[in-house]
Amino acid sequence: MNIFQYQGQEEDHYTNILMNILALNDCKLVKPFLKSLIPSEAHSFNYEGAYVSIRKKHRPQVEKENEFIIGIAPYKNAIHEKNTLEENLDSIPDAWICGANFNILFEFKIRGSLDEAQISAHKKLLSPHAKVIRLQWSDVTHALQNILANEPIGDVENFLITNFLEVSRNFKQKRRSSGMPSQIISHTKKENEVYFIITGSKSLGTYTVDKVVNNKVERINSSLDGIQSARRWIAKYVNENKDRLPLDYQGEQTIINDYCVVPGRPEKKNQWNQWRLETMLDND
Structure with missing residues (x-):
């Protein structure tokens, strides 16, 4: 030493x-x-x-x-x-x-x-x-x-x-030098669990959210204005539909999986993310 x-x-x-x-x-x-x-x-x-x-x-x-x-x-x-x-x-x-x-x-x-x-x-x-x-x-x-x-x-x-x-x-x-939101707790690929695809970019101006369950993709929102607003919307959606989603619901500690996609960007640069429900819920 x-x-x-x-x-x-x-x-x-x-x-x-x-x-x-x-x-x-x-x-x-x-x-x-x-x-x-x-x-x-x-x-x-x-x-x-x-x-x-x-x-x-x-x-x-x-x-x-x-x-x-x-x-x-x-x-x-x-x-x-x-x-x-x-x-x-x-x-x-x-x-x-x-x-x-x-x-x-x-x-x-x-x-x-x-x-x-x-x-x-x-x-x-x-x-x-x-x-x-x-x-x-x-x-x-x-x-x-x-x-x-x-x-x-x-x-x-x-x-x-x-x-x-x-x-x-x-x-x-101190702040994360990468600019990664502090809510993210992991970047593990979770294709075998329920996850949400967030697609969009600042240049496009709009973001969509797809729900993926057992490899079946369903568009559930087409008019969001950013990744964080998409995550807040997903948090609300999960809370309201928890009984119909095959996920391990543990209240505000529930872990959500998302996959962020930028159209036209190489697939290897798209990002898997995990975060907890509590970090994105609006409690107003």
Whole structure:
């Protein structure tokens, strides 16, 4: 680990900085950090031989009696537990903190939401009794502020923590560089389930919606003015016709599949999307 080693992805980069700070001076900051971050769990931890690492695919130490996955995202509505879509078995945990009787896997998101497929895959890296804890970045910054206020740390640690706290204020303001709507939770092809085809473009000015059930395509709207308005219309349609649609309806948590098509564009550039009903329902 090296605090100055650049990591290409933002989340990896800031995770590297945070974990290197915690690893300073034989990991002396691990105990106060965890006791503030997860006090009820950390009171039984044995911190002897504390170990910090980043980007390790598998658990770096043997199974321990206390094992946790801690997922951290900016907002409460971004960290609610969701039904798993498809497990991302290639996912690599962002970081690990281990001690004599505990292993903790960390998954960080500096914007957007926790990927529940990642969380589900991460569970397979730990023992069956491992617990998932979902927190906010405010919990992390509060723990770091407690270290500044209550721990006898040196000038270097003080400087690094202060600067990390300053940059972390920007995490919740970050936007997806791709412009992808935050409501999208997956891009998995779902031809074997009920899905909706949204066809149109800004140049055409109109968008249509087709419903596809068992490979049968039915046009259900021909006069929408954008992809997001099409999704809002689909959400309303699903809510009103839930008893007649062969889908797994779970209220506002229902997952909707759509396939966005731009006429004249190569098919490989068309996009499958999954989103939850609650994100597109008009609740006025």
